[in-house]
Amino acid sequence: MQFSQTHLLGIEPLSPVEITEVLDLAEQYVDLNQSERKHADALTGLTQINMFFENSTRTQASFELAGKRLGADVMNMAMQVSSLKKGETLIDTALTLNAMHPDLLVVRHPHSGAVDLLAQKVNCSVLNAGDGRHEHPTQALLDALTIRRAKGRLYRLSIAICGDIAHSRVARSNILLLQKMENRVRLIGPPTLMPAGIADFGVEVFDDMAEGLRDVDVVMMLRLQRERMDGGFIPSEREYYFRYGLDAEKLSFAKPDAIVMHPGPMNRGVEIDGEIADDINRSVIQDQVEMGVAVRMAVMDLLARGLRARRREAGKGVMA
């Protein structure tokens, strides 16, 4: 086993070999998930706590299902309505939970770096389910698996990420992962939604869709948050759709077999045309959701193996 991480806090610390190992294992779980008996025992006896400090339905459901299919005891905590309202700090919440001896902690938080901070204070494995604008590693891994299955490889592809790059943790994790795997990454979006210093990331930056999408293999659309639509970063929803919304005409600049991706939930008619999203020949958006469960199972499996190995070494014998 090459995967040597204690936590999955981001794509940044992962090696290409580790990424490949996650994806290979996830393939097995894709098969399991498509079979009738969707059960494995990789996490039997372990406790998984999902702490979401930010609203999420899809990601939380995906992590929950992944944990349950691997036999973990899964608990969901909706943090935005609980202790934080009572003035408890993140660290205190972490210490409280730590005392319940969880094995896997899945955390989403609205502030960049908050999951790293939490990971320093607990002695279980922490999975970042999205922190601020920083990283969302399992999303990048499931996108990678989707691309690899659709294109047959995950290297030397030209991939365009379009939309609100500045506020997107999905974009950051994807840029890091796709570059580690030796792909060409293009970013397309209005300059107000591009982070400063982005050119230093070794990506090509475009503000024109037709130019940016030329001959790409993969078109990855990002969700535009509703609160950014009115006047602050872009003038209006309709102008954004006209210039950056993915429709058949803009897609025609990409390679004929280019696939279309979206991390969801979609704003049809804002960043993506409904027909393209539903086009089964081009859109792999439903596959992404399916891969999400498998990838999360793979990551948790690998982290749990490491956790058990470390505990054996420490002589605690908890898992013996």
Next chain:
Amino acid sequence: MKTLFTNARLVDPEAGTDAPGWLLVEDGVIGGRGNDAPPEGGERVDCGGKCLAPGIVDIGVKVCEPGERHKESYRSAGLAAAAGGVTTMVTRPDTTPAIDNPETLEFVARRANAAAPVNVLPMAALTKGREGREMTEIGFLMDAGAVAFTDCDRVVSDTKVLSRALIYARGCGALVIAHPQDRGLSAAAAATSGKFASLKGLPAVSPMAERMGLDRDIALIEMTQARYHADQITTARALPALERAKRNGLDITAGTSVHHLTLNEFDVADYRTFFKVKPPLRSEDDRQAVVAALREGLIDIISSMHTPQDEESKRLPYEEAASGAVALETLLPAVLRLYHSADLTLPQLFRALSLNPARRLGLDAGRLAKGAPADLVLFDPETPFVLDRWQLRSKSKNTPFDGQRMQGRVLGTWVGGKRVHGAA
């Protein structure tokens, strides 16, 4: 009462010299110096060839009285200052409540001088409650001992309010210290925009916001002819504007902080909140430009910007964590990095640490000349050590230098000829 410092390496920022010699202190003031055979009589301090320099005058020290004494008191700050070679603390009014009326100022000054072993000179707020709406009683506050007026890191955004305060201050002969920053651009920022902030997903401010703030302030000084000091200039782009303003004869000086001189944005690494300061740490290019400006004398003053924060306010996600770092004790060893890297000589460093701040406030300190107050620091610039934050004398331990290798230690500190730090 005579004390004779023999066998010293005298660092004289006024003359720009760094040479062996002796120094005589008589009745709290400097009585003479030389490099020949020292005179007889009096108590003797053998400096062992180490550096003897005028004590540091630190503009912008936050002592958390009134309001947050658990973070720092005048006693703890004073001990930290003495241990760091700071002989005069010029304290900030950004306490809770703000020091914005003569009664509070008098109370604070009384407490300070009873509790701290070093000189304490208070600053007062420029506007009531530091809210940027009405000016404070500048005249009364000066009578009560305020040496400068500042709203600290709050920018007075209303130019009408600020221009009136500047004009009134000029009439009183008061020095106004401001934080050059554009308020809109820097709102909610926790880092400087660029690759690092983008990689870490932190809300960031363009370095241009500092230049915009400075440009605006320079226009207002030109209009009002006020005495003005910019607390921290930290970016390359602000420097040409500062240079022009000085060339045009405006009464403007500028400072920078020890952290912006010795650290850059990448030191934040994995969201280390002890590196969160205001303004945020800059790029390495900016840091080098600021060091060069200090060498050339364009930037006049180095401050510790000592800002105590308790563990709770730092143990938060980076965006939510409080800004600021304690620095009274680490100021000298940290800026000595610039001496060891051959960026600045010791006289150049002490010009910015002692001489210039004293001059700007109209003090006689900061010099080794006859008749100047005997505020002195004896230090060995070479002694290496690893900083352990729990050894700091400040009540708060939020230093970014924890665990770092430093070089240079304070051996003794004297205030008005009286030893306040170091074994006799």
